[in-house]
Amino acid sequence: MHVLLADDSRATSLPIQRFMEQQGHEVTYVQNGRLAVEAYQARVPDLVLMDVIMPEMDGVEATRRIKAMTGARWVPVMIMTSLSAKEEIVSTLDAGADDYLIKPVVFEVLEARMRSMQRIATLQDSLFAILDNAFEAIITTDEAGVVQSYNKSAEKIFGYPATHMVGKKVTRLISERGGAVPHQWGGVSTAQGVQDERILGLRTSGEVFPMRVALTEVKRQQGNLIIGMVRDVSEEEAARQRIDFLALHDSLTGLPNRPHFHDVHGR
Structure with a gap:
């Protein structure tokens, strides 16, 4: 796993870093919350291990900002705090943290928590693999319509x-x-369940094509997600137009048939 470790105390963080590296994990170390946010933006880790009390930006605010950037993929955040700091634990969990460790950190507990997070991450990766191989295009966006x-x-x-x-x-x-x-893709929340519409899509080549879009809004604490399932219906549309044409034209000559003549004549 790639772990982002944020702790202003090198005396505390160095043994943790060495232990995780001995277990085969890659560690990116920073000394405050601001640098943690910047490191997360530069390269999304598999796990964030965050101290609460740090200079420039504390762990609560850093957790809140990181969770706001998480998008569709879940990245767990574990905080490190003292046993007596109940208010810190509550405020950081409210900010979006997924778990916490009591200082001084017990390495066996840390590794057990990381294995638990890894099992959840594996399930998530399996789900994304299934979605990647789905026949329909699956696009998730935030509430502003930005693709996640x-x-x-x-x-x-x-x-x-x-x-x-x-x-x-x-x-x-x-x-x-x-x-x-x-x-829902236009940034307007709707109360209905699934929004199903037929609209025109635009390929990178500039080609316009008919598509069917089914949208579902998923409620989340850190901002709702809109899941869109998109199907290219170009072949269906062409078949429908062909059927409509044959209903009003002779199949051999392509000339208008009697029903079409009566239809035009009756207008």
Whole structure:
């Protein structure tokens, strides 16, 4: 695991860092909350181990900011605090921390907690692997319509790689000719369960195509997620248009048939 360790005391953090490295973990060490946030932005770790009392920015505020950047992928944050600091534990858990360790840190307890987090992370990775291989494009956004995750089917349908779309507005995948943007992707929360609409998508090539979008809003403490399942219905639309054409035209000559003549004549 890649662990982000934030603690202003080198006397406390160095033994923890050495222990985790001996267990095969990669450790990025910083000495305050501000640097922890910057390190998280530079490279998202698998686990954050955070002291509470630090200069410049404490662990409570750093946890709050890191959790606001987590997006679709869960990154656990464990805080380190003294046994008597109940208010620190409560405030940091309220800020989004997932677990805590009592100082002085017992290495066996630390490793057991990390194994627990790793099991949850493995389940999460398995879920993302399933989503990546789903037939439909699956795109998650925050409440402002900014893309948080984007699977392989979405890459195939739209042509944009995930690295290009994550952090960008989902509206760039929707043609201006397609009518109104679905409410939840337009930053408007709706009370209904699943929002299912047929709109026009826009590929990276500039091609406009019909797509069906089903949106579901997931309530979370650190901000709701909008999960969108997108299906390219170009072939279905072409088949429907062909059926409509054959209903009003001769299949051999392509000329308007009698029902079409009567339909036009009756207008």
